[in-house]
Amino acid sequence: MTTGTGTTTAQLIDKHRPTLDRALExxxxxxxxxPHPEHPKAYGEGAAEEGKAAFDALRGGRFELPGQPVSGAWVATEVSPYGLEMDISYPRTDEGAIDALLPVMRGGLPAWRKAGPEGRAAVCLEILARISARTHEFAQAVMHTSGQASMMAFQAGGPHAQDRGMEAVAYAYAEQVRTPERADWEKPQGKREPLRVVKEFTAVGRGIALLIGCNTFPTWNGFPGFFASLATGNAVLVKPHPRAVLPLALTVRIAREVLIEAGFAADLVALAAEAEGDGIAKDLATRPEVRVIDYTGSSAFGEWLETNARQARVHTEKAGVNTVVIDSTDDYAGMLANLAFSLSLYSGQMCTTPQNLLIPAAGISTESGHKGYDEVVADLGAAVGKLLGDDARANALLGALVNEQVRGRVETASALGEVALPSRVVEHPEFPGATVRTPVIVKLDGTKQEEDAPYLEECFGPVSFAVAVGSTEEALELLGHTLLARGAMTVSAYTTSPEVARQVEEVCFSEPAQLSLNLTGGVYVNQTAGFSDFHGSGGNPAANCTLCDGDFVSGRFRVVEVRRMAQ
Amino acid sequence: MTTGTGTTTAQLIDKHRPTLDRALExxxxxxxxxPHPEHPKAYGEGAAEEGKAAFDALRGGRFELPGQPVSGAWVATEVSPYGLEMDISYPRTDEGAIDALLPVMRGGLPAWRKAGPEGRAAVCLEILARISARTHEFAQAVMHTSGQASMMAFQAGGPHAQDRGMEAVAYAYAEQVRTPERADWEKPQGKREPLRVVKEFTAVGRGIALLIGCNTFPTWNGFPGFFASLATGNAVLVKPHPRAVLPLALTVRIAREVLIEAGFAADLVALAAEAEGDGIAKDLATRPEVRVIDYTGSSAFGEWLETNARQARVHTEKAGVNTVVIDSTDDYAGMLANLAFSLSLYSGQMCTTPQNLLIPAAGISTESGHKGYDEVVADLGAAVGKLLGDDARANALLGALVNEQVRGRVETASALGEVALPSRVVEHPEFPGATVRTPVIVKLDGTKQEEDAPYLEECFGPVSFAVAVGSTEEALELLGHTLLARGAMTVSAYTTSPEVARQVEEVCFSEPAQLSLNLTGGVYVNQTAGFSDFHGSGGNPAANCTLCDGDFVSGRFRVVEVRRMAQ
Known part of the structure; x- marks a missing residue:
């Protein structure tokens, strides 16, 4: 697979095979x-300034995607939560553009199939390498679409997202090469000649994969599906959230450049931008050509996809109700500090942020004695207050609220119950237009077990509930009920009792959920590391898949066997 | 995991680990x-008679399942296609019995989880070993429920089905151990102490798996899902086809015996028998406790399951339209003999039997010159006639028609087009009540490309269509259209042209389907071998999964991670 000026797939394999092997290990x-450094300075002298300049150069302009069939119309939909003027126009994808685009995308598939699992992995790793080289630019794009604070946009939107993408490439490669390319099958027939059959096995993509991006983590949540689908031989159509187009548009443009250079069709990767309200995701998701879907967002639309996009393998990450069971601790201050950080990071706008803190009404035991429910809640509020007392640090941790709905929830949280910690308005010195709020903690009575209690619904944003429960046993029952009814991306528990720890584990085994126990240091329940932690379990209503495992990639391709009698 | 008198899981691991390793290879x-011999004599002196005697002892009696919660009512629904009196009664599962059964089944899950992937694999292989030892009894059970001829019931219902079951155990084991049980994660923090987290990973089943059995291949199509679900930590509820209960009831009873002996709850495996028309599959399939479903049968109910059993991972093998493209051959007699056998085996009642033979109207080239369409069809008819001319051989190949619907299709096939080969009634010397029919071949004009043409629908049974097409190119177009609209479990092609072979492959890559090229000897398109051939592709409407690959097992369990700060 060569072009006059491009890189051959073989060269890309030579370049990236060691990285692939390391990722497989x-x-x-x-x-x-x-392989992706977390520290901004690791990207070289002047890289931050160059990234910022590249981002600024995109603002106010048209984002071209040379060669992609487009409608001719343009759309600019991004609003920086920091108030920065974006005004970047993207080709607007209407029904006519979709009709033109899908066959063109399919046209590239045979050559992409022939590249084989290793060739496709190498192309994907080259795309990731070029994304990595532009991490500072991506950081700006993520910051000004998601509202993440600068450092988080850099890390979560850059190296951590790239890790998740590479992890998906590794799983995709491993899954495809589990079946050999060829088998010489020879079946004994007693005294007669054996039966001899030559069998060739080819991994083939399903067709077009649709990635429906989210507003809060466009790259971190988008890269796994993007790279898993591409590496398994599919074309990928990227439909970003209208308010977070740029990070994925950059991804698409880089992917198209690499594909062309390696001799493949650029339209194996394409962008479908829309105006807010166009609703093209529903149309795209049910097109017969679309065979794989990845989606992060609301439960309502995730369930719509699962129900209606029957022609596709649908991967969804929806909403859950994340729970912390607080039974006892031997590091009270460490627990409070850890929780305070988790509640504050990105203003609780992570799908992994704890929402319900289940605390026995009679209080808990700690290394410094018994603490009543009210005391624990007050101390947690104080810990949050201390963490965010300094505006500079608050801004660095909280980022900005991503939209008006989140601000609305913060402002109306007091209607749900007694406010233990009110939200505070934080001014942002650089971006006065940013809406920055500290988390609110609301006390709720969980002993009445009301079916319409606020803690049984997701309340996305910096709102958490200190739920008083009758006992740890009741906390575990409520946890089990919540997992079954609403699901959770994360479960966390604090206990000094091995027996309680075992019981929490049992609940998380029964309705599969990922569990963190007694986190007190610099590891937080809302963070998962690529190559190591599973993000979600895929076994409860919060998500039907996990990042990343064999199941996340195995449905994206099929193995076609061609058998012939041996000559 | 021990009981006073039982076998420990460790002993079972010692016994079966070498077989598991060989299966993994x-x-x-x-x-x-x-590991399962195909020849009946390999099962020892007197084994056939013992198996027959064991089967006869079951007839006319109640099939007890000691310990399983039951309703108290009994139901006998099996009718041997050979006319043999069955009259075996099974516990009838009504709604009350289901309500009682499901919680009891779930009760066994924690201990089953703790057995771990290797322990569960060993228990599954012990179940298979005991099934294997009773292969002759299973052969009788399969023969007199499916109507398969004696030798086929033995081989397909016995060793081949056991191979498929063991293959599923191997995939299930491999998938679960891809993730280590523990990882010590240590993240450098520059000059500070590294972050250290201990992560434990546990494979947990989804809950209760439902196996909905079919009439024609109760074990061969049932064992993969049964063992895949059990080996991944689920409880398995078996809902057999009312007319093919015994093979799966025996499986359930053997599994329960092994589970008890190894110290697990017998109700990890249970039987749900019903009267024809009870329709408990719909009720069971949508119970919240049911998280995995395996189904083989009609497209209508398969699609119902995919649409409605949203709480479960649904694996379906439905109906397709299997196609043979006949372009040219250098072994005309070999081609005809091979096709004749494939059309005849089990009276075409295999989901893999070819239905549409696409033949250019202008004829084909062969090593003995050009053959016109009419000549090819006539010669194929003659080959079938020759193969089945002897009644003893006909009975040995054809078996009996499984039900009245199939007989109806044979008898009304002449209404669809010109009959090239009429069906013949064959008397069965041992079972005069058996309905035995030779295949019918109907000529159809495929050049008009009518959307309601008979060849665009599955016509299950010994009815095949010799479809005249304008050219090989048109044949490939029709193949592609058929794969997209109806799917296929098998595609076959005869051609001496490498270019045509490449084009057929391309069609099968594009809408994934398994392809056999130029089969002329003792390998037939409708047979697939466990551990080697994929059964179906899972990538076209005929089935959403394949036997067997990683994707067939990966959704049956989740990996739950428990992480703690390292001490």
Whole structure:
């Protein structure tokens, strides 16, 4: 697969095979590994300034995607939560553009299939390498679409997202090469000649994969599906959230450049931008050509996809109700500090942020004695207050609220119950237009077990509930009920009792959920590491898949066997 | 995991680990391997008589399942296609019995989870070993429920089905151990102490798996899902087809015996028998406790399950339209003999039997010159006639028609087009009540491309269509259209042209389907071998999964991670 001026797939394999092998080892051991440095300075002198300049150069202009069939109309939909003027126009994808685009995308599939699992992995790793080289630019794009604070946009939107993408490439490769390319099958027939059959096995993509991006983590949540689908031989159509187009548009443009250079069709990757309200996701998701879907967002639309996009394998990450069971601790201050950080990070706008803190009404035991429910809640509020007392640090941790709905929830939280910690308005010195709010903690009575209690619904944003329960046993019952009815991306528990720890584990085994126990240091329940932690379990209503495992990639391709009698 | 008198899981692991390792190697190389002999005599002196006697002892009696919660009512629904009196009664599962059964089944899950992937695999292999030892009894059970001829019931219902079951155990084991049980994660923090987290990973079943059995291949189509679900930590509820209960009831009873002996709850495996028309499958399939479903049968109910059983991972094998493209051959007699056998085996009642033979109206080239369409069809008819001319051989190949619907299709086939080969009634010397029919071949004009043409629908049974097409190119177009609209479990092609072979492959890559090229000897398109051939592709409407691959097992369990700060 060569072009006059391009890189051959063989060259890309030479370049990236060691990284692929290292990634394959990482997913086998799940020990710490990353090829993507977390520290901004690791990207070289002037990289931050260059990234910022590249981002600024995109603002106010048209984002061209040379060669992609387009409608001719343009649409600019992004609004920076920091108030920065974006005004970037993207080709608007209407029904006519879709009709033109899908066959063109399919046209590239045979050559992409022939590249084989290793060739496709190498192309994907080249795309990731070029994304990595532009991490500072991506950081700006993520910051000004999601509202994440600068450092988080850099890390979560950059190296961590790239890790998740590479992890998906590794799983995709491993899954495809589990079946050999050829088998010489020879079946004994007693005294007669054996039966001899030559069998060739080819991994083939399903067709067009649709990635429906989200507003809060466009790259982190988008890269796994994007790279898993591409690496398994599909074309990928990217439909970003209208308010977070740029990070995925950059991804698409880089992917198209690499594909062309390696001799493949650029339209194996394409962008479908829309105006807010166009609703093209529903149309795209049910097109017969679309065979794989990845989606992160609301439960309502996730369930709509699962129900209606029957022609596709649908991967969804929806909403859940994340729970912390607080039974006892031997590091009270460490627990409070850890929880305070988790509640504050990105203003609780992570799908992994704890929402319900289940605390026995009679209080808990700690290394410094018994603490009543009210005391625990007050101390947690104080810990949050201390963490965010300094505006500079508050801004660095909280980021900005992503939209008006989240602000609305913060402002109306007091209607749900007694406010233990009110939200505070924080001014942002650089971006006065940013809506920055500290988390609110509301006390709720969980002993009445009301079916319409606020803690049984997701309340996305910096609102958490200190739920008083009758006992740890009742907390575990409520946890089990919540997992079954609403699901959770994360469960966390604090206990000094091995027996309680075992019981929490049992609940998380029964309705599969990922559990963190007694986190007190610099590891937080809302963070998961690529190559090591599973993000979600895929076994409860919050998500039907996990990042990343064999199941996340195995449905994206099929193995076609061609058999012939041996000559 | 021990009981006073039982076998420990450790002993079962010692016993079966070498077989598991060999099976793991087989699915990696996909070379020929089977631990289950095909020849009836390999099962020992007197085994056939003992198996027959055991089967006869079951007839006319109640099939007890000691310990399983039951309703108290009994139901006898089986009718041997050979006319043999069955009259075996099974516990009838009504709604009350289901309500009682499901919680009891779930009760066994925690201990089953703790057995771990290796322990569960060993228990599954012990169940298979005991089934294997009773292969002759299973052969009788399969013969007198499916109507398969004696030798086929023995081989397909016995060793081949056991191969498919073991293959599923191997995939299930491999999938679960891809993630280590533990990882010590250590993330450098510059000059500070590294972050250290201990992560434990546990494979947990989804809950209760439902197996909905079919009439024609109760074990061969049932064992993969049964063992895949059990080996991944689920409880398995078996809902057999009312007319093919015994093979799966025996399986359930053997599994319960092994589970008890190994110290697990017998109700991890249970039987749900019903009267024809009870329709409990719909009720069971949508119970919240049911998280995995395996189904083989009609497209209508398969699609119902996919649409409605949203709480479960649904694996379906439905109906397709299997196609043979006949372009040219250098072994005309070999081609005809091979096709004649494939059309005749089990009276075409296999989901893999070819239905549409696409033949250019202008004829084909062969090593003995050009053959016109009429000549090819006539010669194929003659080959079938020759193969089945002897009644003893006809009975040995055809078996009996499984039900009245199939007989109806044979008898009304002449209404669809010109009959090239009429069906013949064959008397069965041992079972005069058996309905035995030779295949009918109907000529159809495929050049008009009518959307309601008979060849665009599955016509299950010994009815095939010799479809005249304008050219090989048109045949490939029709193949592609058929794969997209109806799907296929098998595609076959005869051609001496490498270019045509490549084009057929391309069609099968584009809408994934399994392809056999130029089969002329003792390998037939309707047969697939465990550990080597994929059964179906899972990528077209005929089935959403394949036997067997990683995707067939990966959704049956989740990996739950429990992480703690390292001490």
């Amino acid at each position: 990482a997913i086998r051991t799940r020990e710490f590994w990353t | 087989a699915i990696r190389t996909r070379e020929f391997w089977t």
